[in-house]
Amino acid sequence: MPNIVVLVKQVPDTYSERKLNESDxxxxxxxxxxxxxxxNERAVEEALKIKExxxxxxTVLCVGPDRATDAIRKAxxxxxxxxxxxxxxSLHGSDMVATAKVIxxxxxxxxxxxxxxxxxxxxxxxGGAVPAMxxxxxxxxxxxxxxxxxxxxxxxxxxxxxxxxLTHLEAGLPAVISVTEKINEPRYPSFKGIMAAKKKxxxxxxxxxxxxxxxxxxxxxxxxxxxxxxxxxxxxxGQRVDDEGDGGTKIAEYLVGQKLI
Amino acid sequence: MASSAxxxxxxxxxxxxxxxxxxxxIRDAVREHAGSNLAPHVAEWFETGMLxxxxxxxxxxxxxxxxxxxxxxxxxxxxxxAYGVACRELEAVDSGLRSFVSVQxxxxxxxxxxxxxxxxxxxxxxxxxxxxxxxxFGLTEPDAGSDxxxxxxxxxxxxxxxxxxxxxxxxxxxxxxxxAVVWAQTDDGVRGFLVPxxxxxxxxxxxxxxxxxxxxxxxxxxxxxxxxxxxAAFPEVRGLRGxxxxxxxxRFGILFGVVGAARTCYEAALxxxxxxxxxxxxxxxxxxxxxxxxxxxxxxxxxxxVALHLGRLKDAGTLHHHQVSFGKLANVRxxxxxxxxxxxxxxANGISLEYPVIxxxxxxxxxxxxxGTEEMHALSLxxxxxxIPAFR
Numbered sequence: 001m002p003n004i005v006v007l008v009k010q011v012p013d014t015y016s017e018r019k020l021n022e023s024d025x026x027x028x029x030x031x032x033x034x035x036x037x038x039x040n041e042r043a044v045e046e047a048l049k050i051k052e053x054x055x056x057x058x059t060v061l062c063v064g065p066d067r068a069t070d071a072i073r074k075a076x077x078x079x080x081x082x083x084x085x086x087x088x089x090s091l092h093g094s095d096m097v098a099t100a101k102v103i104x105x106x107x108x109x110x111x112x113x114x115x116x117x118x119x120x121x122x123x124x125x126x127g128g129a130v131p132a133m134x135x136x137x138x139x140x141x142x143x144x145x146x147x148x149x150x151x152x153x154x155x156x157x158x159x160x161x162x163x164x165x166l167t168h169l170e171a172g173l174p175a176v177i178s179v180t181e182k183i184n185e186p187r188y189p190s191f192k193g194i195m196a197a198k199k200k201x202x203x204x205x206x207x208x209x210x211x212x213x214x215x216x217x218x219x220x221x222x223x224x225x226x227x228x229x230x231x232x233x234x235x236x237x238g239q240r241v242d243d244e245g246d247g248g249t250k251i252a253e254y255l256v257g258q259k260l261i
Numbered sequence: 262m263a264s265s266a267x268x269x270x271x272x273x274x275x276x277x278x279x280x281x282x283x284x285x286x287i288r289d290a291v292r293e294h295a296g297s298n299l300a301p302h303v304a305e306w307f308e309t310g311m312l313x314x315x316x317x318x319x320x321x322x323x324x325x326x327x328x329x330x331x332x333x334x335x336x337x338x339x340x341x342x343a344y345g346v347a348c349r350e351l352e353a354v355d356s357g358l359r360s361f362v363s364v365q366x367x368x369x370x371x372x373x374x375x376x377x378x379x380x381x382x383x384x385x386x387x388x389x390x391x392x393x394x395x396x397x398f399g400l401t402e403p404d405a406g407s408d409x410x411x412x413x414x415x416x417x418x419x420x421x422x423x424x425x426x427x428x429x430x431x432x433x434x435x436x437x438x439x440x441a442v443v444w445a446q447t448d449d450g451v452r453g454f455l456v457p458x459x460x461x462x463x464x465x466x467x468x469x470x471x472x473x474x475x476x477x478x479x480x481x482x483x484x485x486x487x488x489x490x491x492x493a494a495f496p497e498v499r500g501l502r503g504x505x506x507x508x509x510x511x512r513f514g515i516l517f518g519v520v521g522a523a524r525t526c527y528e529a530a531l532x533x534x535x536x537x538x539x540x541x542x543x544x545x546x547x548x549x550x551x552x553x554x555x556x557x558x559x560x561x562x563x564x565x566x567v568a569l570h571l572g573r574l575k576d577a578g579t580l581h582h583h584q585v586s587f588g589k590l591a592n593v594r595x596x597x598x599x600x601x602x603x604x605x606x607x608x609a610n611g612i613s614l615e616y617p618v619i620x621x622x623x624x625x626x627x628x629x630x631x632x633g634t635e636e637m638h639a640l641s642l643x644x645x646x647x648x649i650p651a652f653r
Binding site: 077195 | 287293323326329
């Protein structure tokens with residue numbers, strides 16, 4: 001009966017234009033539609049699969065502003081049992097270290113956690129380090145970049161896939177897992193799930209509730225600072241090659257010129 | 262957020278800001294499902310006149326759309342507005358798909374839920390909600406359309422059994438249904454019967470040669486000496502009140518659904534006229550085009566507001582069937598206008614299945630007359646405001 005915490009994050013929809021605020025270079029949340037990060041849908045799906053195989057409970061944990069309730073509700077609609085939402089103005093602009101500390105403190109409020117499941121990286125910041133930091137803070141083994149997860153009694157096995165190859169990992173529970181896009185296909189929430197989500201408990205907490213020092217979080221306390229940001233320059237027009245019977249040769253010459261072949 | 266900004270082409274008046282969270286979630290779930298599983302195939306279904314009804318039913322069942330606004334028996338128990346929004350998003354793909362859901366949920370399942378015995382509900386509804394069982398609804402006959410009281414289908418007693426004879430026409434999903442709700446004359450007035458479609462004497466023949474609603478299966482049903490046990494009849498309801506209550510449910514889905522069809526036509530026209538250039542500038546930069554686009558956005562959004570308002574009345578339990586007639590008349594008319602105008606904006610492409618417009622336009626010609634013709638709804642409104650019925 002594993003007790004699972006899934007980390008979810010609300011991010012700007014990758015289909016919309018994503019921008020940084022001009023004043024403090026943090027994410028401009030108003031400029032884009034906000035959605036549950038797709039990789040988190042896979043993390044929720046994996047947690048639900050494990051739960052369905054051996055019962056247990058799935059808690060969704062989200063750190064984010066008030067409107068992140070939409071992302072939480074989606075995870076609950078998919079079938080998670082309850083949620084913790086850490087929402088606090090002071091978290092604005094927090095770096096990964098601060099975020100990991102807050103998440104670790106929030107996980108501490110869930111009794112008897114067996115597994116923490118996260119996406120391998122969020123599609124907005126793309127840091128990809130929070131799961132590892134969290135494992136360190138919680139004193140749990142980290143099994144990151146999983147494309148397959150098997151829970152067997154008190155151990156968990158993971159196929160870890162990186163650009164270098166495949167690693168087979170095993171650890172005792174409790175453990176922290178991060179999953180990649182190959183882990184599964186997430187389910188759609190059903191209408192019954194959507195209706196049920198309304199009645200599921202969501203605990204909303206502040207940084208003070210978690211006993212985290214406000215001096216450790218937020219933009220002012222981040223270990224790194226964005227000094228300047230500029231939008232990507234527009235794409236320049238490509239080079240046009242007219243085919244006068246020698247199109248193939250010209251393309252080959254171009255590729256050789258670019259040292260591509 | 263973009264969706265609440267004035268001028269959002271999908272929702273100009275920000276109508277959806279009036280939806281509750283779960284209603285918006287349901288909208289998004291239907292859009293997601295429709296976008297990946299329905300929209301890519303619908304032109305082919307329309308062109309070939311074939312529909313994978315069984316697979317669709319199972320997918321709809323998994324999503325929870327079948328009988329979604331009914332309580333219990335495996336149904337999701339959503340608000341009427343949520344049901345309307347789901348219809349809107351399905352009909353944004355094709356009226357045939359919304360019809361599929363209307364017939365299953367609002368006609369067959371609603372009839373059993375509202376008028377059926379507890380045994381009948383237990384036997385049929387959970388499987389129908391899951392999309393494992395399909396239902397159809399037989400009221401209209403070859404010689405009884407707007408005047409269903411003239412129906413010739415009869416059920417007579419034989420001992421404790423019932424024996425049914427007659428013909429039903431224009432029955433959506435009739436050829437694939439597991440159970441038909443058949444309305445028939447008895448010595449005791451019109452009554453409803455649940456006819457398992459494998460009962461001897463029941464046949465369903467597909468109606469071909471349709472040039473509208475082609476992504477939908479339509480049948481003629483024949484009941485020829487169909488023998489049913491006593492408990493096949495709905496126990497309480499007598500007279501046309503039974504079937505008309507179901508039609509009222511389905512009409513509600515239509516007045517919401519056609520907003521989706523209209524929106525798709527408008528969006529197609531907007532996109533097309535922005536992209537296509539004539540006389541050295543986009544079509545959308547020409548004044549006559551902008552006049553038309555303005556008319557479209559007005560019609561689509563006015564219809565959306567009417568639908569949402571009537572949905573709220575329905576959830577409050579105060580929606581009168583005359584008001585449903587208002588919605589069906591006004592919104593189908595608006596959708597047809599939008600489709601016709603959009604079709605002109607697409608020029609020759611306005612008649613091609615490569616674009617959604619002519620398909621919606623052809624479909625809406627069906628929607629105009631089924632579930633009460635435009636004229637019958639006008640008479641309903643006429644009666645409502647004058648107090649004088651002028652039906653006959």
